[in-house]
Amino acid sequence: MSVEHHRVVIVGGGAAGVTVAARLARAAPDDVALIEPSDRHYYQPLWTLVGGGVVPATASVRAEARVMPRRTRWVRDRAVEIDPDRREVTTAGGLHLGYDVLVVAAGIQLDWDAIPGLTEGIDRGAVTSNYRFDLAPRNWQRVHSFGGGTAVFAGVAGPHKCGGAIQKATYLAADEFRRRGVLNASDVVLATPAESIFGVPEFAEPLAKVVERYSIDTRFGHELVEVRPSEREAVFKTRDGPTTTLTYDLLHAVPPQSAPDFLQSGPLAVPDDPRGWVDVDGETLQHRRHPHVFALGDCSGAPNAKTGAAVRKQAPIVVDNLLAVLTDREPEARYDGYSSCPIVTGYGKVVLAEFDYSGRPHKTIPLIDTARERRSMWLLKRYGLPFLYWHLMLRGRV
Numbered sequence: 001m002s003v004e005h006h007r008v009v010i011v012g013g014g015a016a017g018v019t020v021a022a023r024l025a026r027a028a029p030d031d032v033a034l035i036e037p038s039d040r041h042y043y044q045p046l047w048t049l050v051g052g053g054v055v056p057a058t059a060s061v062r063a064e065a066r067v068m069p070r071r072t073r074w075v076r077d078r079a080v081e082i083d084p085d086r087r088e089v090t091t092a093g094g095l096h097l098g099y100d101v102l103v104v105a106a107g108i109q110l111d112w113d114a115i116p117g118l119t120e121g122i123d124r125g126a127v128t129s130n131y132r133f134d135l136a137p138r139n140w141q142r143v144h145s146f147g148g149g150t151a152v153f154a155g156v157a158g159p160h161k162c163g164g165a166i167q168k169a170t171y172l173a174a175d176e177f178r179r180r181g182v183l184n185a186s187d188v189v190l191a192t193p194a195e196s197i198f199g200v201p202e203f204a205e206p207l208a209k210v211v212e213r214y215s216i217d218t219r220f221g222h223e224l225v226e227v228r229p230s231e232r233e234a235v236f237k238t239r240d241g242p243t244t245t246l247t248y249d250l251l252h253a254v255p256p257q258s259a260p261d262f263l264q265s266g267p268l269a270v271p272d273d274p275r276g277w278v279d280v281d282g283e284t285l286q287h288r289r290h291p292h293v294f295a296l297g298d299c300s301g302a303p304n305a306k307t308g309a310a311v312r313k314q315a316p317i318v319v320d321n322l323l324a325v326l327t328d329r330e331p332e333a334r335y336d337g338y339s340s341c342p343i344v345t346g347y348g349k350v351v352l353a354e355f356d357y358s359g360r361p362h363k364t365i366p367l368i369d370t371a372r373e374r375r376s377m378w379l380l381k382r383y384g385l386p387f388l389y390w391h392l393m394l395r396g397r398v
């Protein structure tokens, strides 16, 4: 068995993997391999605006080859096994890649089948979700043609990417109903396992006003457990135990999420956590048992909110610390848990929630009170952040 050795191997070429590769290409080691099976790269934050009819789905995708740093060897394959003792990654195609340092950036797995009836509902066209490139345009079709009735937006339990995405979908739909004069003939229900509209009080307050403005019926402590597409019923487990059933005319669902299967069943996972997140220290992002392994982004077990904004702040920490390991120094860079969520509250309006491990606001934009609905933050979401992603972050410049 031949092993191809690299100084750094990165698993996953999404937001996190490419950003780390780009930073490494600028900083130091020549010998970096990145394993990524997909030939397409998505800027997923745009899917909210795709589902709201603001941009076409094509605006969110580019060829993976276009974002791959020139000095990175792209292994177009899927990692299936990691052996941290031998320092080796095996791919589905049978390659064995040895490494000095490994960066795990394999993103999150969408477990649609974990909710009975959800996949069937999606396949039959009855259910929408902004969580998939091919489904976000369908959400817009349904919202745009909605003639009144009950529109249910169902959140999900457990860690998942972009915790605010369900709210954004709800507010844009309600605003579209308002624009077309059908809001008064609609019951807009936001049913979510969360216990409040937002965990940070400074942002919860303006969002509560948004909920009131659209007369949204919020059902907290509600977890979607079954979809019955033929009856158009969504079944929720409530925090007190019993289930409740809502009949819908439109259903938008967020799927349950976990680390990809090969990580769940592997040696890097958090012990006793069935979702299989990679067991890293939340500040250094270094593996707790295998110091030559780092993880960032959605697959990591760091307790931050899972967003691309978090990845932007994690990538330089991982790069600094992995370079330290490569040169026998102690990893000293620390991630503070920064994450942010531009919560689209209507067409032309965004509340920008930025926070960190302290659970308090962590402002990066001076002078402007971003906890208020602002058109400037909408412009940032619509134009500024996509530019920052494609041209700066993926090139290792921010």
Ligand code: FAD
Pocket (backbone or CB within 6 Å): 011, 012, 013, 014, 015, 016, 017, 035, 036, 037, 038, 043, 044, 045, 046, 047, 048, 077, 078, 079, 080, 105, 106, 107, 108, 130, 131, 132, 161, 162, 165, 260, 262, 296, 297, 298, 299, 306, 307, 308, 309, 310, 311, 340, 341, 342
């Ligand atoms: P990804 O970007 O998903 O990349 C993971 C990569 O790993 C993929 O390319 C995949 O093909 C690859 N991979 C998987 N398995 C393997 C394997 N076995 N071997 C090799 N490669 C593998 N974030 C924000 O900051 N702001 C927002 O407003 C925002 N809104 C969002 C709205 C929606 C609807 C969604 C779905 C997400 C949103 N996000 C937002 C979240 C953001 O997109 C993710 O947090 C970010 O993409 C995480 O980066 P990642 O690299 O960890 O995962």
